Amino acid sequence: MRYAIFSDIHSNLEGLEAVLKEAERCGADRLLCCGDIIGYNANPVECTELVREKGVRCIRGNHERGLVDLEAGNFPNMNPLAMAALHFTAEALPEEHRRWLVSLPDVLRVNDCFYLFHGSPSDPDEYIFDPFEAGYAFKSLLSDYPPPANLLCFIGHTHVCAAYSFDPERRKVRELGIRPGNRESLLPGSHYILNVGSCGQYRGGIPVATMALMDLDEMWVEFRFLEYDYRSTQKKVLAAGLPVPLAVRLGMGQ
Numbered sequence: 110m111r112y113a114i115f116s117d118i119h120s121n122l123e124g125l126e127a128v129l130k131e132a133e134r135c136g137a138d139r140l141l142c143c144g145d146i147i148g149y150n151a152n153p154v155e156c157t158e159l160v161r162e163k164g165v166r167c168i169r170g171n172h173e174r175g176l177v178d179l180e181a182g183n184f185p186n187m188n189p190l191a192m193a194a195l196h197f198t199a200e201a202l203p204e205e206h207r208r209w210l211v212s213l214p215d216v217l218r219v220n221d222c223f224y225l226f227h228g229s230p231s232d233p234d235e236y237i238f239d240p241f242e243a244g245y246a247f248k249s250l251l252s253d254y255p256p257p258a259n260l261l262c263f264i265g266h267t268h269v270c271a272a273y274s275f276d277p278e279r280r281k282v283r284e285l286g287i288r289p290g291n292r293e294s295l296l297p298g299s300h301y302i303l304n305v306g307s308c309g310q311y312r313g314g315i316p317v318a319t320m321a322l323m324d325l326d327e328m329w330v331e332f333r334f335l336e337y338d339y340r341s342t343q344k345k346v347l348a349a350g351l352p353v354p355l356a357v358r359l360g361m362g363q
């Protein structure tokens with residue numbers, strides 16, 4: 110079974126289309142998203158429709174939960190740029206789309222083989238940026254989630270690709286180097302936390318859409334960094350009246 114896993118689409122239709130095209134080209138059997146379908150960019154309706162049409166299995170991110178807060182009259186824990194985009198999104202989404210987005214689960218176990226989380230196994234709002242933080246996340250993954258699916262999980266939220274492995278015998282966390290197209294073998298007995306970055310607002314310094322491809326028959330994972338037409342996305346952000354920095358950051362990969 111071959112899976113294409115991506116995250117943090119953030120209403121970026123061009124980024125999402127690039128990832129879906131690559132998933133198809135690579136023969137992915139299943140499509141999975143680690144949350145934040147909406148927010149920041151100008152195409153929340155189109156992105157929501159496309160993930161549903163393609164049968165992408167999704168969890169909620171903090172931006173979908175922001176819709177819940179807005180409706181309840183609570184103030185979402187977001188910066189002003191994210192808040193501006195959340196208000197734009199809430200206005201743009203038909204009620205049926207909104208209901209679907211907020212009803213997504215926070216955690217997904219896929220075929221009893223692995224998990225999807227947004228931020229970390231212990232907290233959907235938590236950022237994992239280094240092996241130290243990954244160590245705490247492995248602790249939660251191993252103690253809070255039953256085997257065999259706790260061997261592996263995919264996350265997003267930071268908008269930067271990263272991969273960590275944990276060897277339970279040596280009790281050691283290792284950060285794996287990620288190079289585009291590099292194939293990483295998944296070793297029996299090791300546990301993995303794999304951050305698939307973002308297909309809608311990558312923050313690793315280059316204007317790309319990222320995704321991971323995993324083959325569980327051959328036990329490997331690869332990361333893909335895809336060029337896409339971010340200039341069109343920028344134009345749409347500006348035409349929608351969203352804050353200018355949201356357009357600028359797309360071109361800088363930040």
Ligand SMILES: [Fe+2]
Pocket residue numbers: 117119145170266268
């Ligand atoms: Fe996000």
